[in-house]
Amino acid sequence: MTLATDSLLLAGKDLQVELRTRAALVGTLTLGAGALVMVGLAAGPDLGRLRELAPALTAIAILFASLAMADRLDAIDRENEALEGLWLSLADRRAIYLGKALALTALQSVLGFSLWLLALVLLDVPVGPVLLWLPALVVLGASSAAAATALISALVGGADQRTVLLPVVMLPMLVPTLLAIVNGSRALIDQDPGAAVGWVLVLVAETALFVGLGLLAYEAVGAPE
């Protein structure tokens, strides 16, 4: 089997596990929604201010919920020595990385889209025709974050303080992604698609960079203990 087929199969496996239990998605959605309500409370109740801060607040909520989701998916693989089985059975182990990145992209897109819907209501974001491009931006942001998270969660997977280490190592790597999502969505809210194009390119470049790094480094970092 090729790398692409293996990756798609593994992504399908992760999605199937999630569809059966819905544990990661429901948990992280609740976490993200809770975070949105909390930051809304902390920064509100001035609606003008909330509207101004909406892209940043939503992006932060999505980011933290995505980290929790990556942690959960990684934990599932490490339970019952499932990762060892995968590691031994695959000819090209980079498929584990690509499969994880694909599954995370799908799940984080659902998460991001749902949280943006909530933000439209809670933070009073004005809806215009250009905002219809937001789902595309959400998917690109999710792919960029997923490509990095799949690598970093493998890197810190065997560490004692994994839950703390993942955000500590991950968040600085996601600075360009965060800036691109915040500024891109702000441009879409302001009905200025031209200003979003540059940020879309940043997301594409960040995705390509982390996929490249992941393919290069996964064999070194992903090996089970």
Place this chain on the structure above:
Amino acid sequence: VRVLAGRSGLVVGLIVAATVAFGLVGVPADRVQGDAQRIMYVHVPAAWLAYLAFFVTFLGSVGYLLRRDLRFDRLAAASAELGLLLTGAAIASGALWGKVTWGIWWDWDPRLTTTAVMFVVYAGYVLLRMSIVERVRRARLAAVLGIIGFANVPIVHFSVLWWRGLHQPPSVLADDRADPARDAARQRDRVHGRLCMAAPPSGRDRAWSRRGPGTPGVGEVTDAPFVIAAYVVVLGSLVAYAVSLRRRASSAAADDRAIKRRLDDG
């Protein structure tokens, strides 16, 4: 050479003391920034040594992945710790200088922000090492992070050229160093211009008020506590690190002796 090597600590201490004395007393106050400029004599070396330390970490990480020799890993780890310490010292001394000249401790300027990101990346590197007990696995994972993390160093260095901000452009590797008079004039213009035009409102007001008619220059407002604090931060953190290294070394030696005793006892 052997005498010097044997007393390297003393020699380094004397050189540092002489440099500090020269920076604090021997060099005249800057015409524009006054005594606050003296902070640069510790801030800039701390930043450059941090770059160098992270470069050594990068080399050690590449070396480990190529040779799988744990000596490369130890080199990378030691250098990352030192780089992290020096980055923290550079940030703290820069904040002290910023308070005196810009009127604010911190600004979300590209150089400051990217330096803070670099600090967090290497804090993560050190934390990762602390969280993995098994040596070979720790070395392998840390080496990957040491290579990825080094991407921050050029971003930090070139941030002042790529994006507009409050922080001045590079002076050590500036193109105009061939002409010291022009360099000095440009630096002066940059400081004036940045202080008065680019600073955020609070900093700008303070800069204007200090440069207004009949008021002293920026650096002439009592800067001594800030200068002393910057020297204490940079040098004090290095001394504290040296002391902690010595403690760790003696504790490791005591552990080794205890293990040897236990093995000898059978």
